[in-house]
Amino acid sequence: MEQETVLISGGAKRLGRAIALNCAQFGANVAITYRTSEDEAQQVIEELHEVGTGAQRFAAFKADVSRGEDVEKLADEVLQTFGAVTALVNNAAIFRRTPFEAMTESDFDDHIAANLKGPYLMSKTFGEIFLNQGRGSILNIADIYGLRPLKNYIPYCISKAGVVMLTEALAKALAPQVRVNCICPGTILLPSEVQGDNEDEEETLVARIPMERLGTPEEIAETARFLLFGPGFITGAVLPVDGAQRLK
Numbered sequence: 092m093e094q095e096t097v098l099i100s101g102g103a104k105r106l107g108r109a110i111a112l113n114c115a116q117f118g119a120n121v122a123i124t125y126r127t128s129e130d131e132a133q134q135v136i137e138e139l140h141e142v143g144t145g146a147q148r149f150a151a152f153k154a155d156v157s158r159g160e161d162v163e164k165l166a167d168e169v170l171q172t173f174g175a176v177t178a179l180v181n182n183a184a185i186f187r188r189t190p191f192e193a194m195t196e197s198d199f200d201d202h203i204a205a206n207l208k209g210p211y212l213m214s215k216t217f218g219e220i221f222l223n224q225g226r227g228s229i230l231n232i233a234d235i236y237g238l239r240p241l242k243n244y245i246p247y248c249i250s251k252a253g254v255v256m257l258t259e260a261l262a263k264a265l266a267p268q269v270r271v272n273c274i275c276p277g278t279i280l281l282p283s284e285v286q287g288d289n290e291d292e293e294e295t296l297v298a299r300i301p302m303e304r305l306g307t308p309e310e311i312a313e314t315a316r317f318l319l320f321g322p323g324f325i326t327g328a329v330l331p332v333d334g335a336q337r338l339k
Contacts, residue, residue, distance in 0.1 A: 092320060093146075096120040096173045100156050100213060101183030103132035105280055106232060109308030110180055110315045115139045117316065120148045122169050122176070124183065126155050148173060156183055156209035162216050175224065178319045179217045181210035181254075182232045186282065190243045199246045206250035207257065214261055214271070221269045228319045229265075231258045231273040232311075233329070235337040238275060251275075255329050262327030270326035272318040277333025279306040302334030 097114045101107040102123025111121050112135075121139055125132040132151040139149040150172050154165040169176050185205045189198045210231055221227025236244065237251030258273035265271055278296050297304060314332050318325065331337055 092119040103128040107182040109312040113312035157204040202246035207253040277336035
């Protein structure tokens with residue numbers, strides 16, 4: 092992967108951070124985006140230098156990927172910094188509890204903008220770059236709840252279902268030069284409101300998973316690297332990584 096440069100939206104935290112570290116361990120240059128998490132982003136850059144080979148380049152870019160002008164500026168900055176980019180991970184997203192009786196128009200707009208419009212704009216911009224250079228790989232991070240609904244998270248589920256369709260449509264549109272795939276994680280990291288202070292809620296979540304445990308960010312990162320840089324005949328894949336949680 093020494094010749095690869097990976098751009099990861101929302102790479103300052105959680106799954107994005109894990110994917111960034113994994114790619115760096117295998118020799119890739121890594122760019123991450125952040126919107127408000129500047130301190131966390133700089134911490135990730137320091138961690139990337141620690142796990143890298145010493146010959147790689149790493150950088151963080153501030154951008155709201157749901158805004159077209161931000162995405163265009165981001166593309167210019169990434170190309171100026173790295174010279175080329177060969178892989179894109181659309182990871183940035185929001186996850187907000189929205190019971191039906193409390194749902195608002197802004198709940199819908201916010202989820203669609205962050206979770207679906209962002210990947211759409213990023214894929215359009217960087218997909219064109221990949222087509223022009225004759226190769227590239229796009230990976231979208233969706234959710235098993237884009238495949239089946241989760242009560243009290245309707246706008247979130249709709250947005251992630253859109254990411255699944257975006258993956259399949261782009262795989263057709265950008266072939267054969269560019270591959271486009273999708274991971275649908277199950278419960279990997281607990282929501283922030285559950286972490287550390289609600290063991291009963293964690294037990295309830297684990298009880299829904301046939302593998303009887305939560306997944307790990309590293310398992311998502313390994314899968315991400317495989318889909319980004321693995322067999323060239325894999326495109327349009329929508330891969331659940333959920334311990335069979337979706338089957339319960």
